[in-house]
Amino acid sequence: MSTTAVNFKESATQYCHDLDHRQRIKTALTGYEVKRDENKARFTSWEEARQIAAEIKYEVISHLDQYLELFEKNLKARGAHVHWASDAKEARDIICRIAQENQVKHIIKSKSMTSEEIHLNEALEKNGFDVFESDLGEFIVQLRNEPPYHLVFPSMHLTRHQISETFTAKLGSARVTEPEQLTMIARDIMRQKFCLADMGISGVNFGVAETGMISVTENEGNARLTTALPRIHVALMGIEKMVRRMEDLAIFLPMLATAGAGQALTCYNTLFGAAKLPGEPDGPEQFHVVLLDNGRTAVLADAEQRDSLHCIRCGACLNVCPIFRNVGGHSYGTVYGGPIGSVITPNLRGLQDWKHLSFASSLCGACSQACPVKIDLAHHLLQNRRNSVKEKPPAFEGLLWHGFSFVMQKPALYRLGAKVGGLLQPLHEFVKGSALDPAKGWTETRETPQIAKQTFTQWWKENRQ
Amino acid sequence: MNSREKILGRIREALQVKAPMPGHHGEAHAHPAQTNVDGIRHWLPKVGANWEQQKDLFAQNSVALKTEFKVVANAAAAVAEIKRVAAAGKWKRIAAHRTPLLTEVASGVGLDTLWTEKGYAKQDLESCDGGISACEALVAQTGSVMVTTQSSGGRALSVLPPHHIVVATREQLVPDLAAAFELVRRKYNGNFPSAMSFITGPSRTGDIERILVLGAHGPKQLTVLLIA
Numbered sequence: 001m002s003t004t005a006v007n008f009k010e011s012a013t014q015y016c017h018d019l020d021h022r023q024r025i026k027t028a029l030t031g032y033e034v035k036r037d038e039n040k041a042r043f044t045s046w047e048e049a050r051q052i053a054a055e056i057k058y059e060v061i062s063h064l065d066q067y068l069e070l071f072e073k074n075l076k077a078r079g080a081h082v083h084w085a086s087d088a089k090e091a092r093d094i095i096c097r098i099a100q101e102n103q104v105k106h107i108i109k110s111k112s113m114t115s116e117e118i119h120l121n122e123a124l125e126k127n128g129f130d131v132f133e134s135d136l137g138e139f140i141v142q143l144r145n146e147p148p149y150h151l152v153f154p155s156m157h158l159t160r161h162q163i164s165e166t167f168t169a170k171l172g173s174a175r176v177t178e179p180e181q182l183t184m185i186a187r188d189i190m191r192q193k194f195c196l197a198d199m200g201i202s203g204v205n206f207g208v209a210e211t212g213m214i215s216v217t218e219n220e221g222n223a224r225l226t227t228a229l230p231r232i233h234v235a236l237m238g239i240e241k242m243v244r245r246m247e248d249l250a251i252f253l254p255m256l257a258t259a260g261a262g263q264a265l266t267c268y269n270t271l272f273g274a275a276k277l278p279g280e281p282d283g284p285e286q287f288h289v290v291l292l293d294n295g296r297t298a299v300l301a302d303a304e305q306r307d308s309l310h311c312i313r314c315g316a317c318l319n320v321c322p323i324f325r326n327v328g329g330h331s332y333g334t335v336y337g338g339p340i341g342s343v344i345t346p347n348l349r350g351l352q353d354w355k356h357l358s359f360a361s362s363l364c365g366a367c368s369q370a371c372p373v374k375i376d377l378a379h380h381l382l383q384n385r386r387n388s389v390k391e392k393p394p395a396f397e398g399l400l401w402h403g404f405s406f407v408m409q410k411p412a413l414y415r416l417g418a419k420v421g422g423l424l425q426p427l428h429e430f431v432k433g434s435a436l437d438p439a440k441g442w443t444e445t446r447e448t449p450q451i452a453k454q455t456f457t458q459w460w461k462e463n464r465q
Numbered sequence: 466m467n468s469r470e471k472i473l474g475r476i477r478e479a480l481q482v483k484a485p486m487p488g489h490h491g492e493a494h495a496h497p498a499q500t501n502v503d504g505i506r507h508w509l510p511k512v513g514a515n516w517e518q519q520k521d522l523f524a525q526n527s528v529a530l531k532t533e534f535k536v537v538a539n540a541a542a543a544v545a546e547i548k549r550v551a552a553a554g555k556w557k558r559i560a561a562h563r564t565p566l567l568t569e570v571a572s573g574v575g576l577d578t579l580w581t582e583k584g585y586a587k588q589d590l591e592s593c594d595g596g597i598s599a600c601e602a603l604v605a606q607t608g609s610v611m612v613t614t615q616s617s618g619g620r621a622l623s624v625l626p627p628h629h630i631v632v633a634t635r636e637q638l639v640p641d642l643a644a645a646f647e648l649v650r651r652k653y654n655g656n657f658p659s660a661m662s663f664i665t666g667p668s669r670t671g672d673i674e675r676i677l678v679l680g681a682h683g684p685k686q687l688t689v690l691l692i693a
């Protein structure tokens with residue numbers, strides 16, 4: 001087993017036994033489900049809306065080169081700087097260079113999973129920049145040196161008491177536990193940081209090709225401030241985030257909010273197309289968009305799983321996933337957790353190292369049903385399994401199946417096996433679940449099914465013949 | 466070859482193989498769904514047929530969002546409303562920007578006013594108790610206020626002070642997001658403001674135990690005054 005698989009198993013085992021954690025996640029997500037369903041019901045047809053959203057994404061991804069070129073052309077026409085990064089390192093270097101060339105000291109960030117993907121904070125800090133996450137959840141996990149737990153709810157695994165302790169220890173704040181008081185502590189600190197920062201870094205939810213704009217979705221207003229007060233705005237964007245025109249957002253913004261957080265619309269949805277323009281009172285002097293590949297073109301090359309690039313990172317598949325709810329967001333050991341993470345991580349970071357994520361699935365299909373852009377996640381998990389086995393067949397399992405096939409083709413051998421098995425099974429009690437048990441992985445936490453005293457063949461002979 | 470060429474080259478090579486259509490297990494579409502504005506509009510939440518109904522929908526959404534929404538008869542009534550809010554919050558200083566209507570309204574409030582349209586110091590704006598701005602549109606379907614850098618006093622006025630008051634006029638109420646996009650397309654004819662934002666309720670977070678807290682980073686309160 002790869003180290004990533006060992007770590008996953010260890011962490012998953014630990015989280016599955018943590019009943020408080022499971023209860024917490026269940027409570028949070030049950031609340032989400034109620035709100036999501038209320039807002040889904042407001043659509044004239046959520047299902048038809050899904051189909052349209054999927055087809056828009058299909059159109060864009062099928063002509064991605066053209067949409068990206070148009071997007072770039074329109075951005076540049078209004079003075080924005082567009083950078084292309086093949087991989088994580090190149091993107092980090094570009095952003096560090098922008099900061100260095102402009103004598104930046106303080107950087108404020110609004111939530112961006114793509115920046116987590118390229119480990120941007122570490123790189124910026126190593127280069128001597130002061131980096132602050134402004135999203136409340138991200139700020140909390142940054143203080144705790146943890147990665148975000150969930151794509152949309154980074155701190156959902158923590159209680160108010162844990163957050164209070166973190167604030168007291170790291171910020172020296174008064175010991176308060178009400179969510180409102182805790183939020184106000186963060187607000188006050190961030191206000192100073194916003195006014196101080198020279199550079200703001202944001203993510204991108206959608207890139208609008210026709211008018212050369214990026215769209216950023218958030219609830220807190222931190223992305224609005226990140227892009228209003230510092231003198232430089234850098235937006236980091238995966239190349240797959242394109243839509244055709246502004247009007248496409250009329251469907252994507254409500255769907256993202258409903259699927260992602262159970263809201264009708266997220267509090268702030270903002271389009272940025274340029275730095276401060278003549279006649280405008282404020283805004284950054286420079287606007288940079290960094291387009292990131294980092295393995296996305298490899299996913300694009302797999303026509304079977306190309307639709308995983310339709311993902312709008314709403315997190316709906318995580319919220320409904322029985323695996324995610326039990327093993328928790330940190331067990332995945334990757335930036336993108338849950339079903340979408342289990343589908344794309346093996347394709348972005350190596351099939352053999354990450355295939356275990358595709359096996360950690362009950363194949364219930366809840367993710368495929370939840371996806372607002374109809375990514376066939378449950379089938380992609382199966383395809384990853386198939387591809388991984390094709391690439392590197394598991395020898396022991398192959399041997400077992402050969403043995404099974406051999407026995408099944410010899411009725412006498414099968415009957416003997418059933419008889420001997422029945423006789424030996426009482427002895428299994430003595431080794432069940434221990435190191436001597438050949439079926440330990442299964443029997444450790446489960447009861448062994450009893451082999452019937454009478455075989456079906458015997459029963460048939462006695463009763464029917 | 467630079468990264469741009471490399472990435473575009475990889476994309477073009479990948480796209481030589483077509484992917485199956487979404488949602489139909491690869492079968493060809495009998496009736497291609499409409500993905501233009503009308504097609505999109507068709508499946509979204511219903512909006513009323515006339516101004517009155519759309520105003521009621523905006524009001525209904527405002528309640529759910531915790532936006533304070535009031536229809537007022539004229540600019541003088543808007544001033545009276547803002548004065549009431551300012552007195553209740555013991556405001557000392559407000560921020561606003563100059564449009565013919567807003568100049569009248571903000572001046573009428575009678576408080577020390579920071580005008581943002583010609584630039585301002587960040588700390589100055591941060592110290593204001595309320596920000597008063599105009600908007601591009603009110604969106605009935607979602608209860609959103611659309612602001613832009615050119616119509617609403619810049620980027621920070623609507624988000625930095627703790628209370629944001631929007632003064633809107635009758636013709637600014639539009640049915641849905643698509644109509645708001647059409648409106649700015651017509652108005653700016655390609656020369657869009659550098660930033661355009663839909664504000665849907667006061668700033669909020671649920672990051673601590675998924676409990677709703679208003680005023681995470683942006684305004685704790687949002688008031689929309691519709692002059693009609």
